[in-house]
Amino acid sequence: MKNKRESPASDGTTAQPRFHQRAAEIQAYGTVNHLLPLELEETVRLEMTAQLNQLLADTMTLRDLYKKSHWQVAGPTFYQLHLLFDKHFDEQVELVDSIAERIQLLGGVSIAMAHDVAEMTRIERPPRGREAIPVQLSRLLDAHQVIIGQVRKLARRAGELGDDGTTDLVVSEILRRNELQAWFLSEHLVDAPLVHAEPVHAK
Ligand SMILES: [Fe+2]
Numbered sequence: 001m002k003n004k005r006e007s008p009a010s011d012g013t014t015a016q017p018r019f020h021q022r023a024a025e026i027q028a029y030g031t032v033n034h035l036l037p038l039e040l041e042e043t044v045r046l047e048m049t050a051q052l053n054q055l056l057a058d059t060m061t062l063r064d065l066y067k068k069s070h071w072q073v074a075g076p077t078f079y080q081l082h083l084l085f086d087k088h089f090d091e092q093v094e095l096v097d098s099i100a101e102r103i104q105l106l107g108g109v110s111i112a113m114a115h116d117v118a119e120m121t122r123i124e125r126p127p128r129g130r131e132a133i134p135v136q137l138s139r140l141l142d143a144h145q146v147i148i149g150q151v152r153k154l155a156r157r158a159g160e161l162g163d164d165g166t167t168d169l170v171v172s173e174i175l176r177r178n179e180l181q182a183w184f185l186s187e188h189l190v191d192a193p194l195v196h197a198e199p200v201h202a203k
């Protein structure tokens with residue numbers, strides 16, 4: 001007996017969506033497409049995409065550390081830091097997209113999912129619970145330091161290999177933004193008086 005729930009056309013097409021599909025990957029992680037009109041050798045693109053994926057994993061981790069800090073911050077400066085952490089989060093979201101799309105543009109495959117990021121990142125894992133502001137700031141600054149150190153090396157290597165687009169991205173966008181954010185955080189760790197200035201004693 002014919003199945004009445006479906007009425008395929010004579011050529012086999014049907015309006016029924018095909019759910020739960022799986023198939024082999026169309027490109028493996030860690031590979032690059034062979035032929036692209038970029039005037040960059042495959043070996044160069046392999047090395048650059050590998051390094052950019054490390055930078056991506058660390059940047060995604062820093063991005064999420066900012067959101068954790070935004071949610072969990074406590075204390076008299078709650079409002080100011082709550083807003084600052086979210087501003088930096090938004091900026092890191094943009095950097096994540098720029099790095100990931102650079103990897104795809106070079107013919108590679110971007111790391112994407114949280115469990116893969118967790119395996120790759122070199123940024124220290126924070127506890128699930130809440131931490132005091134000085135610890136939050138210190139963790140964020142340590143993460144910036146990891147990224148800034150890598151970016152400087154990556155920029156030099158990209159320059160050596162002739163990948164000027166990657167050099168430009170990592171210096172103009174990634175390095176400059178991370179340096180600026182690190183400055184904004186660092187100034188919060190200066191033990192400057194809020195109410196009582198130290199009096200200057202006459203000699
Ligand atoms: Fe929020």
